[in-house]
Amino acid sequence: MLRIENVTKGFGGLVAVDDISLRLDNTGITGLIGPNGSGKTTLFHMITGFYRVDHGLIYFGDKLISRLKPHNISRIGLVRTFQQTRVLPFLSTLDNLLSAAPDQAGERLSSVFFRPAVVRREENESRERAMEILELVSLTSMSDQLAGMLSFGQQKLLEIGRVLMARPKMILLDEPTAGINPTLIRQLVEIIRGLKKRGIQIFLIEHNMPLVAEICEKIFVMDSGRLIFSGIPSEARRDARVIEAYLGREDRAS
Numbered sequence: 050m051l052r053i054e055n056v057t058k059g060f061g062g063l064v065a066v067d068d069i070s071l072r073l074d075n076t077g078i079t080g081l082i083g084p085n086g087s088g089k090t091t092l093f094h095m096i097t098g099f100y101r102v103d104h105g106l107i108y109f110g111d112k113l114i115s116r117l118k119p120h121n122i123s124r125i126g127l128v129r130t131f132q133q134t135r136v137l138p139f140l141s142t143l144d145n146l147l148s149a150a151p152d153q154a155g156e157r158l159s160s161v162f163f164r165p166a167v168v169r170r171e172e173n174e175s176r177e178r179a180m181e182i183l184e185l186v187s188l189t190s191m192s193d194q195l196a197g198m199l200s201f202g203q204q205k206l207l208e209i210g211r212v213l214m215a216r217p218k219m220i221l222l223d224e225p226t227a228g229i230n231p232t233l234i235r236q237l238v239e240i241i242r243g244l245k246k247r248g249i250q251i252f253l254i255e256h257n258m259p260l261v262a263e264i265c266e267k268i269f270v271m272d273s274g275r276l277i278f279s280g281i282p283s284e285a286r287r288d289a290r291v292i293e294a295y296l297g298r299e300d301r302a303s
Contacts, residue, residue: 050074050219050250051096051127056105056115058091065091067274068105073219073252077245080261080282081254083271084294089254090132092271093221097129098122109219124151126218132227134204136211138197142188145196145207146179147172149214175214182210186240202229202237209240220244222253226260238264262286270294 051073058066066088073079081089094100098119107115109127137145183189186206226234241251255261262282270278272294278285285291
């Protein structure tokens with residue numbers, strides 16, 4: 050579904066992503082791992098339109114997306130979360146989801162006056178969907194609570210809920226378990242598996258290696274802006290290039 054061809058991104062004299070090519074076909078959950086500074090988040094930024102690609106092409110399905118803006122990419126079913134949550138702290142948990150519903154007639158003033166029945170119908174449909182998603186991410190009991198009062202882990206669950214309002218085909222998760230407690234991590238794992246069962250593909254950046262090995266069917270490994278491995282997690286643990294990327298060369302380690 051996602052295809053990246055010879056993508057490069059530089060900042061001044063630093064090449065953050067260097068001639069990366071990869072494909073995500075029908076794999077349900079795919080991981081992207083590598084040491085800090087290896088270019089993983091920069092690659093996510095390019096896939097989702099937050100950074101312009103210097104060279105190369107990115108396709109989602111049959112559509113070229115490497116020149117599209119983020120909101121246009123989201124509308125075709127490719128959405129993402131961020132390392133730091135971007136919930137709206139002064140809105141309730143439920144209203145955070147309602148505000149993320151795309152293409153609502155009520156966003157246009159003319160529809161409020163001339164198509165009120167359509168506006169009401171869409172609002173009711175959005176509310177029903179939001180309540181279903183709150184149940185999916187285990188936040189139903191906090192629907193009326195201000196999002197800013199949720200724990201950091203709960204805000205991460207809420208952010209997943211917000212992207213689900215867009216009815217995505219693929220979700221990019223940037224370090225979803227960072228900074229949350231083990232109980233919420235297990236809850237998040239079940240949510241991710243549930244999304245896979247619903248036919249939503251997951252592409253995630255993650256430093257929790259046991260979790261990557263547990264849930265990812267395939268992984269890509271980056272180091273210094275380049276792709277150094279693609280395959281299943283068990284193979285990555287034995288790959289000399291991956292070991293070197295995380296532990297350093299033998300002569301330096303000694």
